[in-house]
Amino acid sequence: MKKKVLSALLSVSMLSTLLAGCGASQAGDSATASSQAAASAASSAPAATAAATSAAAATSTASASGDYDLTLYTIQSTDTDFSDWLSRAEAGTGLKINVIAAPTDSDTRQQKITTVLSTGDTSVDIIEINDEMATSFKNTGWLAPLSDTVMTQDVVSNMSASGYITDMLTNTSGQIIGVPTYQGYLALWVNQKIMDEVGIKEINTKEDLMNYIKKASGNGRYGYGGSWEKTYVFNEIAEFVYLFGGDYFDWTKQGNRDALQFMHDMVTNGETPIDQIADKYEQMNQKFNDGKYGCVFMWGTGSDYKAADMLGDDKIHQINIPVFSGDKASIFTDSWSYVENAATTHKDACEKFLKWACSDDGYKAGWDDFDRYPATKTGVAAAVPDDNWVKTAYTEYAEKDNVHGRPMLPQTMEYITDIGTIFQDYVQDKISLDDFCTKAQEYVKECQ
Secondary structure (H helix, E strand, C coil): CCCCCCCCCCCHHHHHHHHCCCCCCCCCCCCCCCCCCCCCCCCCCCCCCHHHHHHHHHCCCCCCCCCCCEEEEECCCCCCCHHHHHHHHHHHHCCCEEEEECCCCHHHHHHHHHHHHHCCCCCCCEEEECHHHHHHHCCCCCECCCCCCCCCHHHHHCECCHHHHHHHHECCCCCECCEECCCEECEEEEEHHHHHHHCCCCCCEHHHHHHHHHHCCECCEEEEECCCCCCCCHHHHHHHHHHCCCECCECCCHHHHHHHHHHHHHHHCCCCCHHHHHCCHHHHHHHHHCCCEEEEEECCCCHHHHHCCCECCCCEEEECCCECCCCCCEEEEECCEEEEECCCCCHHHHHHHHHHHCCHHHHHHHHHHHCCCCCEHHHHHHHCCCCCHHHHHHHHHHHHCEEEECCCCCCHHHHHHHHHHHHHHHHCCCCCHHHHHHHHHHHHHHCC
């Protein structure tokens, strides 16, 4: 039996709590392309009971005021340019779009989306979800298949990272269930001032990276900074596992052990702080801006660094991930994606919106208003100037690196949280490396 299965059979009282306050207000999450959600539901959740369905019907998740063609549930609604994006979306689709702001708290957001989908609630038509949710939901039947209507072969062949579509958005029936809203990489960011100070010219190999981290550490500064909160550290563990030639689902491999030992050694050597086990991206980025770290792994195009006037070739900037072994580096790409509620009663409107979302105009709107790098080749050509540093960097990643979707299991958040928990125990010397690998392999089996 799978451990800690998150059931969609929420009680009537829980449903009422989750559904309360989920009206058409545009206040809520201001997450951007660099945001990382930390919640997901189990795809093995059973069908909702009659009581749960009745409760959902009694308490609507959307109080649409006015005559709308569809309702969009989004994380972007408090972005300062959201109203501009919405105007472009309505003009481009010919639709009047009702907006529901997703909650800021990731657990609450996850619970509400799970409730809407699992109960057949028709008050939300299009939902913006992250990779964790896509992995958990794609085989439940809760999301409409899009391969024959929106994500057709010509669209898929235009995607810059087609492997992402296969890894994250294709279900076991071969149907694509989402439209990626952007293309983003878990890139290596460095502080150029610190590199210059310690005399490091370039970082191309594992040895180069280790040398920089060592030289940049000391006097209250750390060569490497991480986001090691238990639901966030998954990204960095997986990145190092792949760099060392491991397999995130096979903890018997030497590459996995080498990656964990490397991260542990950075703590032991004073090259990264143990207290970052409480840090998410917000805290990590602030410390990076403050000059406390020499390098970090981070998503997106540097919005937090730009806001602090720390983005630039002579300040904080991206570099390609060094090659640890073989002839290529490994890098992860991610996205949030628009999905269609299978229960929607506005299928024609949903199709119009989704087709616009993956058009050049749709991706240009995402780039102009949200700094989201287009997911398609033609979208990039239409939206991003050739001299833009993001275009230069992302083109290099796509051409030179092994690009992966992040490794996730159906019980996504179960696995992420369990691995994060024992990782924190390991780097605090509460358990051994052998204990970690044994437990991690057990979690792989339980979360399939």
